[in-house]
Amino acid sequence: MAYDEGLAERIRGALTELGPPGLDEKKMFGGIGYMVRGNMACGVHRDGLIVRVGPDLYEASLGETHTRVFDMTGRPMKGWVVVAPDGVASGEALKAWVQKGVEYTLSLPAK
Numbered sequence: 001m002a003y004d005e006g007l008a009e010r011i012r013g014a015l016t017e018l019g020p021p022g023l024d025e026k027k028m029f030g031g032i033g034y035m036v037r038g039n040m041a042c043g044v045h046r047d048g049l050i051v052r053v054g055p056d057l058y059e060a061s062l063g064e065t066h067t068r069v070f071d072m073t074g075r076p077m078k079g080w081v082v083v084a085p086d087g088v089a090s091g092e093a094l095k096a097w098v099q100k101g102v103e104y105t106l107s108l109p110a111k
Contacts, residue, residue, distance in 0.1 A: 003031035003044045007088070011042060011049070014091075014098040020106065029072060034101075038111025041101035045072070048082040051097050054104040055079050061100070079104075 015023055015034060022037035031050075033043035042051045050070050053061045058079050061067055066087025070080035088094040 004047045007047065007049060008032050008044045010094055011044065011098060014095040017095065018099055018102055020102045022110065036102055036105040039105045039108045041105035042098055045082065047085050049088050049094070049097055050080060050082050051101040052080050052104055053100050057100065057104070
């Protein structure tokens with residue numbers, strides 16, 4: 001299954017509004033990833049938004065509606081969550097999730 005290009009475009013819009021430094025995008029894992037200063041902040045896998053929330057927000061993020069563990073290989077990726085389409089249906093919800101990914105990524109050293 002290809003990734004949701006409409007969601008990818010919406011993420012681009014949210015990232016443009018947030019204006020993080022060193023923004024780049026790369027096609028990967030059959031989807032697309034959005035990099036901030038060389039670290040992946042968020043992306044699209046199939047029809048879901050994947051967000052790098054980090055270890056401190058991981059459990060709380062999994063407790064939110066429409067989220068699940070990000071697991072492509074049988075090994076869950078700690079610090080990452082998938083947000084289902086219903087969880088990012090509004091522009092505000094999408095931007096809030098993207099912002100979480102950007103904020104965590106900005107706390108990391110640039111690559």
